[in-house]
Amino acid sequence: MGGTVKIFKKCAPNGRVYVYLGKREYVQCDGVTEPVQGIMYIQDWKDTLKGRKVYVQLVVTFRHGREEDETMGISFKKELIIDRTEPTQTGSNNGSENKLQQVLKDKLGEGAFPFTLKFPDLAPNSVLICSGDAEDVGPKSMGVSYEVRAHIAEREDDYVGKKGTIVSMGIRKSQFASVNPKVRSPTSTAEKGFIFGSGKVVLETSLDKDMYYHGEDIPVHLSIQNHSKKEVRAVNCTINQNCELSIIDVHYSCKVSSLDSQDGCPMQPGSSLNRTIVLKPLAQICQTSRGLCLDASLSKVTDETNLASSSLASNGENGNDLLGVIVSYSIKVRLTFGSMGGELETDLPFKLVHPRPGSEEMENLQKEKSTARSSEARRRMFQGQDSVIRESLKSSQEL
Numbered sequence: 001m002g003g004t005v006k007i008f009k010k011c012a013p014n015g016r017v018y019v020y021l022g023k024r025e026y027v028q029c030d031g032v033t034e035p036v037q038g039i040m041y042i043q044d045w046k047d048t049l050k051g052r053k054v055y056v057q058l059v060v061t062f063r064h065g066r067e068e069d070e071t072m073g074i075s076f077k078k079e080l081i082i083d084r085t086e087p088t089q090t091g092s093n094n095g096s097e098n099k100l101q102q103v104l105k106d107k108l109g110e111g112a113f114p115f116t117l118k119f120p121d122l123a124p125n126s127v128l129i130c131s132g133d134a135e136d137v138g139p140k141s142m143g144v145s146y147e148v149r150a151h152i153a154e155r156e157d158d159y160v161g162k163k164g165t166i167v168s169m170g171i172r173k174s175q176f177a178s179v180n181p182k183v184r185s186p187t188s189t190a191e192k193g194f195i196f197g198s199g200k201v202v203l204e205t206s207l208d209k210d211m212y213y214h215g216e217d218i219p220v221h222l223s224i225q226n227h228s229k230k231e232v233r234a235v236n237c238t239i240n241q242n243c244e245l246s247i248i249d250v251h252y253s254c255k256v257s258s259l260d261s262q263d264g265c266p267m268q269p270g271s272s273l274n275r276t277i278v279l280k281p282l283a284q285i286c287q288t289s290r291g292l293c294l295d296a297s298l299s300k301v302t303d304e305t306n307l308a309s310s311s312l313a314s315n316g317e318n319g320n321d322l323l324g325v326i327v328s329y330s331i332k333v334r335l336t337f338g339s340m341g342g343e344l345e346t347d348l349p350f351k352l353v354h355p356r357p358g359s360e361e362m363e364n365l366q367k368e369k370s371t372a373r374s375s376e377a378r379r380r381m382f383q384g385q386d387s388v389i390r391e392s393l394k395s396s397q398e399l
Contacts, residue, residue: 005100009156014148014164016043019150021169022100024298026119029176031314036117036171037097039104040087040150045111046077049152056150058083058117059168060124062324063142063240064248066131078247081159082120089112117148119173124324126172126296127308129243130139130289146171147297170289172296175312177211177353184210190346199228199269203344205390207331211351213361214306215368217278218350220331224273230341232267235276236260236334241307244326254292256281256307256329266338281329281352283307284372295354305369336352 015132018041026034042048058081065076097105097114097309105112129142149168151161160166171373187206193199202225212218220237244250255325264273283294283305293308308327329352335344355361 008165008169010169012165012167016048017150017152017165017167019146019148019167019169020104023169026173026175028173033119033123036114037101038148038149039101039108040113040115041108041390042111042113052152052154053156054089054113054150055153056085056115056117056148057081059147059149061145062247065142069143082123083117084201085117086117087115095114121314122321122323123173124322125175125309126326127327128294128296129325130292130294135137143293145294146173148330164376170298172298174295174354175309176356177312185209186348186350188346188348190344192344194228194230194341197229201226201230201232201335201344203333203335205344205346205348207350209346211353213353213355213365215280215282215365216307216361217280218275220279222275222277222333224335226267226269226271229269231338232265232335233338234260234262234265234336237279238332239279240283240330240332241293242328242330246323246326254289255288256286281307282368282372284369293325306354307352309354312351
């Protein structure tokens with residue numbers, strides 16, 4: 001018995017140009033990105049083309065502002081064609097068609113044009129930027145997006161195509177972390193002295209490893225040595241998402257998870273404290289969504305909302321050459337002192353990546369997302385209830 005294969009299909013407004021793809025997510029791992037392979041089908045191709053040419057393009061769009069805010073000719077969108085090919089019926093891929101392309105080509109007949117598009121080495125990942133505090137963070141359009149665009153053109157330098165013959169199908173580019181047996185334990189140390197007092201406060205933070213999966217618990221180990229005459233009133237631990245928009249040179253940060261603790265506080269002079277704080281970065285439990293970067297989602301049925309993975313440079317590439325929306329994560333630990341002592345902060349960078357499909361980490365992520373959704377729905381239900389006791393006027397007068 002043969003298994004079923006999912007095929008994605010989209011048609012142009014004129015009903016004569018079609019695009020077929022075997023999948024819409026393409027993964028980069030160990031510096032290699034899967035190529036985009038599909039079929040462009042022209043119905044009654046001889047009468048439709050009439051000597052014209054067909055082109056298929058891989059287009060990346062970077063939007064850094066809302067479309068409704070574009071006024072007086074100002075555009076917040078930049079579009080770039082990163083690959084373009086002219087498919088032919090006689091094997092434009094030089095015999096490199098995959099099995100799906102061969103089957104579709106035999107089934108569709110003479111009007112089938114196989115094509116292959118490739119991502120460049122420094123192609124950014126698909127990222128969505130939330131533009132507000134709306135509850136539904138899925139259909140946001142800001143960020144980096146990809147699409148396969150097929151059209152019929154009169155000339156070779158026609159990159160737009162004739163109206164009514166254009167087909168655009170959105171795809172997603174994601175990145176998986178390479179398997180690295182070397183596990184590093186990031187450590188950060190900071191100290192603070194005081195003008196009107198002797199001694200210092202030493203803060204040391206560390207992690208078990210430098211790479212975590214979405215939905216995985218992150219234990220932060222703290223070691224505080226108070227050699228001063230000040231008291232440590234509170235400890236705050238926060239996971240920050242740092243975003244860099246390379247095209248417009250903008251940097252900002254969003255708070256993903258936070259925990260305030262006063263266990264063991266106030267710390268008296270000469271005392272020490274060793275403890276572990278556990279944080280969990282998950283998109284479903286973030287308190288704010290404005291400016292938050294998420295992995296682009298394609299499905300409207302399943303919940304694919306995840307925090308944007310860390311932007312990783314492949315082997316031999318410089319991390320400063322990354323383009324698009326560059327995402328990184330760090331843990332900030334802050335100590336608050338009393339009597340005008342100020343604060344002591346330290347940052348600890350780490351990587352947050354997406355687990356591979358079918359792995360145990362992916363199953364744990366789905367369970368964590370399901371639990372977070374049910375908890376959030378329960379919280380909103382209780383918030384929506386009216387806390388005022390309602391009773392009739394007659395009953396209140398009888399009392």
